[in-house]
Amino acid sequence: MNKNLELIKKAENKHDLYRDEIIELLKDGYCNEELFKAADRVRKEYVGDEVHLRGLIEFSNICKRNCMYCGLRRSNKNVKRYRLTPDEIIDLAKKAVGYGYKTVVMQSGEDEYYTVEKLKYIITNIKKMDIAITLSIGEKTMEEYKAYKEAGADRYLIRIETTDKKLYEDMDPGMSYEDRKRCLKALGSLGYEVGTGCLVGLPGQSIESLADDILFFKEIGADMIGLGPFIPNEDTPLAKEKGGDFNMSLKVMAIIRLLMPDTNIPATTAMETINKNGRIIALQSGANVVMPNITEGEYRKLYALYPGKICTGDTPDHCRGCITEKIKSIGRTVSESKGFRIHRCS
Numbered sequence: 001m002n003k004n005l006e007l008i009k010k011a012e013n014k015h016d017l018y019r020d021e022i023i024e025l026l027k028d029g030y031c032n033e034e035l036f037k038a039a040d041r042v043r044k045e046y047v048g049d050e051v052h053l054r055g056l057i058e059f060s061n062i063c064k065r066n067c068m069y070c071g072l073r074r075s076n077k078n079v080k081r082y083r084l085t086p087d088e089i090i091d092l093a094k095k096a097v098g099y100g101y102k103t104v105v106m107q108s109g110e111d112e113y114y115t116v117e118k119l120k121y122i123i124t125n126i127k128k129m130d131i132a133i134t135l136s137i138g139e140k141t142m143e144e145y146k147a148y149k150e151a152g153a154d155r156y157l158i159r160i161e162t163t164d165k166k167l168y169e170d171m172d173p174g175m176s177y178e179d180r181k182r183c184l185k186a187l188g189s190l191g192y193e194v195g196t197g198c199l200v201g202l203p204g205q206s207i208e209s210l211a212d213d214i215l216f217f218k219e220i221g222a223d224m225i226g227l228g229p230f231i232p233n234e235d236t237p238l239a240k241e242k243g244g245d246f247n248m249s250l251k252v253m254a255i256i257r258l259l260m261p262d263t264n265i266p267a268t269t270a271m272e273t274i275n276k277n278g279r280i281i282a283l284q285s286g287a288n289v290v291m292p293n294i295t296e297g298e299y300r301k302l303y304a305l306y307p308g309k310i311c312t313g314d315t316p317d318h319c320r321g322c323i324t325e326k327i328k329s330i331g332r333t334v335s336e337s338k339g340f341r342i343h344r345c346s
């Protein structure tokens with residue numbers, strides 16, 4: 001049998017691979033289908049056929065950071081900035097409950113307008129609706145993370161973006177890789193479900209460092225891992241760079257599923273942006289979560305991390321129906337639960 005097919009088998013059975021083996025699989029162009037099928041089997045065995053939907057509220061596109069790849073970076077003057085008031089955010093969460101969501105994800109740039117007091121007000125009011133709350137609002141202090149947790153936040157997403165320290169610090173000027181890791185650690189120690197992830201195909205990113213990303217996720221025992229291809233944005237310094245590859249993103253995702261069988265893995269919007277069936281393909285290659293957008297009106301378009309973002313002209317109601325149909329069409333079901341990670345392996 002082909003050596004790499006054996007590696008896939010080993011990963012499927014033992015949920016473990018050495019760095020060199022991961023690199024081997026990422027470089028291999030022939031065993032992709034087998035890899036995706038194995039990830040799909042492991043997904044089915046450990047997290048089942050249910051797909052967890054998380055309603056995404058993009059509540060502010062104002063950001064004090066300047067990440068090279070991102071359209072919301074502070075130096076970008078070509079995007080009209082907006083922020084929703086606390087009550088508007090609570091209102092969107094209420095609508096999310098109406099659409100049947102059991103989790104909302106509150107995402108924004110790093111916007112200091114939302115003080116701890118404001119966030120506590122938002123979180124406690126949404127919590128009254130008996131849904132899970134995920135925050136995705138960037139780097140904060142331990143005290144701030146603690147305050148949000150005490151107010152009722154359940155999960156926190158903060159991608160490491162890349163574990164190549166030099167690349168990280170080149171891509172995110174003024175930010176420190178060590179600080180990023182400290183945030184992840186702090187969140188874990190406070191009892192959050194911790195979500196992280198990476199970009200695939202950043203300029204100068206090596207296959208080896210993608211293998212390190214995968215091993216990092218396993219090492220910290222991440223509860224959610226979201227990743228997608230880097231998509232060049234016209235309004236950023238990386239405008240002329242080559243974007244990430246769909247298949248490579250899918251392979252990284254599939255290997256993560258093999259090595260971390262019971263973690264939650266979203267089929268991301270960026271995947272669908274570069275492949276028109278990207279989320280469904282991802283759901284059939286290891287993913288078990290989708291995060292439909294529940295932001296309303298022109299704000300969807302203004303939350304312009306990268307170009308070509310899907311669903312910018314659609315309503316929350318439409319997206320909810322659309323994704324439900326797609327999930328059913330591949331024989332899967334929409335989960336009725338809050339979708340916390342259930343530990344099934346040691």
Ligand code: 5AD
Nearest residue numbers: 069070159229230231233270305306
């Ligand atoms: N292409 C793909 N993903 C991007 N993100 C930001 N900019 C881009 C881009 N140009 C991702 C980052 C961030 C998440 C919210 O969006 O990984 O963590």
Ligand code: SF4
Nearest residue numbers: 063065067070073109
């Ligand atoms: Fe801000 Fe996040 Fe974009 Fe970086 S990736 S510029 S922190 S919104």
Ligand code: FES
Nearest residue numbers: 311314319322323
């Ligand atoms: Fe938004 Fe399909 S999920 S249009």
